Amino acid sequence: MSNIALRILAVVLALILVYVLATFERAAMPRPPRTAVAESAPREFVIENARVFDGRTTLTKASIHVRDGLIVAVGEVSAPSAVKRIDGSGKTALPGLIDSHVHTWGSAREDALRFGVTSMLDMFSASEQLSEAREQRLALTPTQRADFFSAGTLATVSGGHGTQFGMQIPTVDSAEVAASWVADRKRENSDFIKIVVEDLSAYRTSERWPTLAEASVRALVEAAHANELMAVVHVSKLSSAQMVFDAGANGLVHIFQDEVTTPAFTAAASSRPFFITPTLTVIAGMAGESPSVATDPALAPRLTPEQLQTLNARFNRSGAKYPELIERSRENVRLLHAAGVPILAGSDAPNPGTAHGASIHEEMAQLVKAGLSNEAALAAATSAPAAAFSLTDRGQIAPGLRADILLVNGDPTTDITATRNIAAIYKNGSEVGMK
Numbered sequence: 225m226s227n228i229a230l231r232i233l234a235v236v237l238a239l240i241l242v243y244v245l246a247t248f249e250r251a252a253m254p255r256p257p258r259t260a261v262a263e264s265a266p267r268e269f270v271i272e273n274a275r276v277f278d279g280r281t282t283l284t285k286a287s288i289h290v291r292d293g294l295i296v297a298v299g300e301v302s303a304p305s306a307v308k309r310i311d312g313s314g315k316t317a318l319p320g321l322i323d324s325h326v327h328t329w330g331s332a333r334e335d336a337l338r339f340g341v342t343s344m345l346d347m348f349s350a351s352e353q354l355s356e357a358r359e360q361r362l363a364l365t366p367t368q369r370a371d372f373f374s375a376g377t378l379a380t381v382s383g384g385h386g387t388q389f390g391m392q393i394p395t396v397d398s399a400e401v402a403a404s405w406v407a408d409r410k411r412e413n414s415d416f417i418k419i420v421v422e423d424l425s426a427y428r429t430s431e432r433w434p435t436l437a438e439a440s441v442r443a444l445v446e447a448a449h450a451n452e453l454m455a456v457v458h459v460s461k462l463s464s465a466q467m468v469f470d471a472g473a474n475g476l477v478h479i480f481q482d483e484v485t486t487p488a489f490t491a492a493a494s495s496r497p498f499f500i501t502p503t504l505t506v507i508a509g510m511a512g513e514s515p516s517v518a519t520d521p522a523l524a525p526r527l528t529p530e531q532l533q534t535l536n537a538r539f540n541r542s543g544a545k546y547p548e549l550i551e552r553s554r555e556n557v558r559l560l561h562a563a564g565v566p567i568l569a570g571s572d573a574p575n576p577g578t579a580h581g582a583s584i585h586e587e588m589a590q591l592v593k594a595g596l597s598n599e600a601a602l603a604a605a606t607s608a609p610a611a612a613f614s615l616t617d618r619g620q621i622a623p624g625l626r627a628d629i630l631l632v633n634g635d636p637t638t639d640i641t642a643t644r645n646i647a648a649i650y651k652n653g654s655e656v657g658m659k
């Protein structure tokens with residue numbers, strides 16, 4: 225980050241470019257692949273003879289009985305013989321994927337679902353979408369869009385990170401306004417509170433942004449909890465992570481990149497419920513790495529031109545590489561995971577180097593590279609976020625849960641990239657097709 229201002233400018237320009245291209249190409253180009261629910265799709269079926277990763281462990285050969293949007297039974301099932309059978313031989317069934325760090329607008333939810341992401345945790349977007357989002361995620365009807373849960377707007381100070389995108393942001397410039405700020409989010413249907421602690425000092429730049437004072441962070445966390453909302457925090461430094469942990473925050477939505485974790489922080493983070501969504505994919509992009517999903521033939525038919533634009537966009541257009549950022553991040557993930565801190569898979573799409581849906585497959589591979597087992601990486605994109613955010617109707621393949629299922633060819637418990645070999649996606653128990 226030798227010139228952070230240029231980097232920020234590049235982000236903004238990339239996002240504007242993506243928007244303009246999206247508008248332009250929609251008119252000029254053939255229709256991109258779209259998700260569609262087959263009209264005659266049966267609302268009851270059995271997937272049989274599949275390997276099943278249920279969100280926590282793997283059954284080597286099992287069946288899944290689905291009816292009216294819900295999972296009825298797993299393992300040995302006794303469905304009437306008239307019920308449609310889907311052969312799962314050679315395939316693995318996984319819970320629909322949960323991307324724990326996204327920013328949702330435009331076609332994000334359709335794009336995500338096309339890659340098997342059935343639920344998204346949004347860390348900052350327009351609050352106008354939130355009441356409709358609540359209705360959709362309670363329904364069991366066929367849909368072409370991933371469900372989403374959202375922070376709505378974010379907590380930052382005047383001139384701080386989050387205010388540079390041109391949206392009107394109500395800021396938190398003193399601890400005294402924190403309670404009313406949180407009450408406003410609650411009124412707008414925010415599902416949790418997103419707090420930003422970022423002054424850029426983790427990066428190679430002399431520029432500094434103003435950011436929230438510790439007293440404001442404490443007041444925000446306290447107000448969130450008083451409203452029964454979780455408080456999650458953007459950090460990039462270990463010292464910020466320690467501060468927000470001490471303030472009572474529920475989790476981090478980026479891993480810190482400036483230092484390797486200390487035994488003291490690692491022990492503290494594993495001493496109470498506290499999760500970390502590292503977003504290694506976007507950090508790898510900042511470090512100068514290219515995402516493998518951009519050129520993976522298994523995913524190519526599902527990527528729109530707009531998605532290829534964001535995947536191929538770069539934070540740093542000079543091409544400078546900062547390998548220490550991603551190396552320290554991987555080491556932090558390895559140490560914190562080993563200590564038992566829940567790790568959640570989040571892509572930070574659609575930032576440069578990412579695309580909705582596609583990048584969750586990148587993130588799972590990144591987590592394996594950082595030392596998680598394949599099953600732990602799969603859990604990071606399924607049962608772990610469901611547990612951390614109390615999403616009790618999803619994240620596992622279990623009786624009574626929503627029938628959000630990703631069926632892939634091969635075995636991602638031995639080759640994590642097999643999640644990209646998508647055979648079928650079921651959302652609310654209906655197959656999502658491509659047309």
Ligand SMILES: [Zn+2]
Nearest residue numbers: 325326347572
């Ligand atoms: Zn983000």
